């Protein structure tokens with residue numbers, strides 16, 4: 529791979545309800561940090577990250593777009609979806625409503641994005657449901673099995689993650705990227 533900056537550039541979009549942790553996942557991916565109190569008016573819009581898929585011997589540049597607060601106005605435009613190869617559809621495992629609403633976000637993606645887009649369902653904030661979560665501990669409202677089953681029915685990849693601890697954040701992007709490279713190889 530000497531001399532190669534990257535083999536592919538892939539556009540990713542991050543969608544889901546407000547406050548599920550979309551900006552936090554992006555900041556975790558690109559900056560390896562977590563902001564406990566991010567300014568909601570300053571949503572992170574864009575982040576880029578190089579990832580290596582060793583078994584493919586490929587370096588991929590991910591260009592990730594976050595809705596940056598516009599999700600509450602439902603004003604996401606077609607241009608946001610245009611050219612996207614991957615999508616993180618995010619909900620909060622401690623919010624049943626955010627999981628219910630993921631259906632309408634998926635409908636939005638299906639309406640506007642490329643039909644071959646790879647979508648990974650991400651149940652975020654799993655750190656809040658562990659025994660060592662401390663006083664901030666919250667009840668899990670979405671069982672993993674239920675989310676996994678829905679993901680399967682819809683043809684989505686699925687992972688649970690935490691932007692706070694970093695667990696599975698890079699892995700979520702990597703899994704989606706592997707799936708996209710697989711589609712490219714198969715000419716889909």
Ligand code: GDP
Pocket residue numbers: 545546547548549550551552553563564565566568571652653654655656689690691692693
């Ligand atoms: P967005 O509106 O979907 O972009 O959500 P934000 O990234 O702004 O996050 C909303 C709130 O949830 C913020 O207070 C974050 O600090 C918090 N948050 C985001 N991800 C996590 C996580 O994985 N664990 C915990 N405990 N809090 C999180």
